[in-house]
Amino acid sequence: MRRVFVVLCAGLLLAGCGKTKPTPEELAKLKPADPALASLYEHSCKACHAVDGSGAPLVHDHDAWDARWQKGLPTLTEHAITGFQAMPAGGQCSACTREDYEKLIRFMADEDKH
């Protein structure tokens, strides 16, 4: 019985460590720490990447981003600049530089802490 209890607790702990899809409330609040980058994000990427059902990979949703991240940051940045599938070119960010796009993609993919 004790062994089962320990295994159950370990399972619960592991579940707590797993990355889950953000809730709508979390999606609405998530933004880059840098104020200037946050402003760019709020005016552009957020309109799709923080709206469930938009079709865009949601910010900090690893189920959506991990496979995309494997394509490499340069590829993802090119897609953002020139447009890709449903995403219009520039991602609606007329003031973004290439470096801004890279930082925004890192943020949305939750890869900005590395």
Added chain:
Amino acid sequence: MGYERAVSEKPEPVAPPSSNARGDLVWRNWSGIQHSYPELRVAPKSEDELANILRAAQAPIRAVGAGHSFMPLVPTDGTLMTLDNIAGVTGVDANGIATVWAGTRLGDLGPALASKGRAMANLPDINKQSLGGALGTATHGTGKHLRAIHGEVVGLRLATAKGEIVECSADNNPDLFNAARVSLGSLGIITQAKLRTTTNKRLHRRVWLEDFDETVSKAEERWKQHRNYEFYAIPFTGLAANITHDETDEPARPRGPDTDTGFLEMLKSVRNLMSSSTGMRKATAKFLLKTFGTPEEAVDEGWKLLSTDRPVRFNEMEFHMPADAQLSALKEVVAAIEQHRPDVFFPIETRRIATDDAWLSPFQGGEHGSVAVHAYYKDDYDFFFTLIEPIFRRHGGRPHWGKLNNLKRQDFASLYPRWNDFVALRREMDPEGRLMNSYLKGIMA
């Protein structure tokens, strides 16, 4: 036929390089058909900063909003300016006049006004546009008694090419006011507008399918009867989708999830499978739509209902005809598409707009009706110019300023009684043409 018939999903159109030799990033419009490499991108945080930029920045200086125009209004190799940081509602006075910064997106203006118990009188089909961009291109919704967005402007602040801030209204600089309300960013950059607003009310939205011929026969009556009425003629189906909005005190029944995207996918699939047989295509589409296209009803605040998300990209031509010529033009357009263009599957939007008196308003001189033809962004759209535009022009149409057309300077001069006055004013406001890209130079230098 001179076009590439789309009988299956086409590959993504080839994108231009993400940067030029100098390292300037590409700018592209929403649909992808316009692009340029601006040397400088600026996002001023205040009107003063914007004015300072105008004095010294590399020409041509072009403002960009949402990038939803299909005509080359934005492309510049000089300075690209966004007003995203000059946004918000500064207040609503006792007469319901809202003062709004021009960088405000229409989708943000809805809730901002609602928080003060107010609403825009009408909204266009989408709400992604900036207020400045919407005014500059005469953006509009639908409603026999409802003007385009610029028709509700009672005052403007304009930053000129010389970096001066000028105010205008019907009583103050009236010529500039009547010219600037629709001016394509050629007289200056609109920084702020004073807009008439209405009490924020709930609307009852109804959407239903009907035989196209029946819709056309009842359209005039429906425009009289309903606050907002429009319909979409759906080529190769014999059907039309009708949409009405009317004021109500009923409790809210919010709109459900988007169904338009799935609807378009279905139309595209039927096109892909059956473009070689119009008869079979019509029968199949009609059966599917009538079986699965359930009527829609919703009740909510108007700003939540009048605009729709349009995630599927397309290219568009829209002309505005005198009201009594609109439905005749529409029927010719549908017949021409069904005879010559089996690749077309997008519905054709049909709307009514009340008149106003801005010098470059397509709605001046009386009530006008618009007809908008769309092509999927991966499909050919040259037929807009060869097949559709001649029909619109024969019916006295004026093109939407932001949507595809082949009109030249002399065409605009014949369509707009105040054209020469506008051009003269433009030369006075910006003698060096610092706000003019090559397209604008071609029509109004």
